[in-house]
Amino acid sequence: MPLDPSTIRIVLVHPQTPENIGMAARAMKNCGLSRLVLVRPAEFRSAAAYRPAMEAFPLLDGAEVHPDLLPAIGNSRLVIGTTRRGGQDRRPLITPSDLVREVLPRVLGEEVAILFGGEKDGLSRAAVDRCDVLVTIPAHPDFPSFNLAQAVLLVSYEIFRGTAARGVGANKPALASSRSREDLYRHFEAVLHRIGFLHENNPGRILSTVRRLFGRAILEDREVRILRGVLSQLEWALNRPRDEKGR
């Protein structure tokens, strides 16, 4: 099964210039992508966006617009964030080419959202925390910041180049739904609280590390069930009376 471009939504989070929205639409269409989603965008129903979009105007016509990130992500199985290298965060970053070669083949047929932050500040901390996978575009250190539409182009182009010749995923295991993963993270968090781990450390950082780690692994249904089983058994062991212990 090849990678299906119609499963991929490009989500621009608070894009601030109509020109970039139009240029991003053009870049998407150049690369065979069509689903443009905008979160709190600049006004783009104008020539400033439509002129650079050129023949990609149907993407602007059909763009979903949302006030918040969550509805923009919808029921995406995988949320991918694009970010500049070298924030305070030391979470692992992969390249667009890694994304296409290694990550996307694991979620064939599933909905995928790729997030791009606004021109000034990129993705917010909260948006980054919602991502399963973080992508950074390799760039020269003298000026590593790509224009928004250029970043959309580079990621779209890698996807386009990767879509044609891919035949993976014949016996793909059932992947965990977004909801069951969120339930897993909450369960994990509850156990960490229970043992006082989050109390002593930086809770947000620990939890986002866990989320990202499992996000990268692209959990299967079966794996989530096993992990939930471990967590339940842990809670049981933590709660049972003292005299039953140490047998």
Place this chain on the structure above:
Amino acid sequence: MPLDPSTIRIVLVHPQTPENIGMAARAMKNCGLSRLVLVRPAEFRSAAAYRPAMEAFPLLDGAEVHPDLLPAIGNSRLVIGTTRRGGQDRRPLITPSDLVREVLPRVLGEEVAILFGGEKDGLSRAAVDRCDVLVTIPAHPDFPSFNLAQAVLLVSYEIFRGTAARGVGANKPALASSRSREDLYRHFEAVLHRIGFLHENNPGRILSTVRRLFGRAILEDREVRILRGVLSQLEWALNRPRDEKGR
């Protein structure tokens, strides 16, 4: 000998909008290129070009400007033209990635010019005739025409990826050693034993699931330390006396 970006000049032939000149400069600098050459350009000593160029303004300051193609090409050993697929020209077209992998390595250390035509008509017939190699950027047939600055970006990016393949690796977080991963798995196994989880289930299957899951995630050093911390705290919580519980 690696490919030397300073031997590569990007020649825009009759670019018609200052925005594209500025965006092309930015794209070049993002990708470590610095030699911008302009043939009969639109007026670009203005905010319309400098604003989108951002930190790449030195490329605009230092751009060579020529009235004709020949002096712009200078003493380039190889002249590469970028063109849309399917003109009348029958010469073979290669992709930017072919260019970087197969052609440029053969002219290492020599001057190279890469030509991009204007927004409306691309390279003239005469310019194409002057080229030694023709490159086309693969695109979706529904809308195969890239914006000028986007085309410059895609070619520059391929060159950057070809010259600095280890770019991302340099900043990659430290990955966990094989030994520390094995220690983690053993620690995990000990805790599972401790809570009776492995006793009740199929131990081999559970452990290999865990191993595979973390294996896929390609754990970092830091993540292993956090997970080990969680496991140690779990053991502590499981062992502490009953009366300290439930606070």
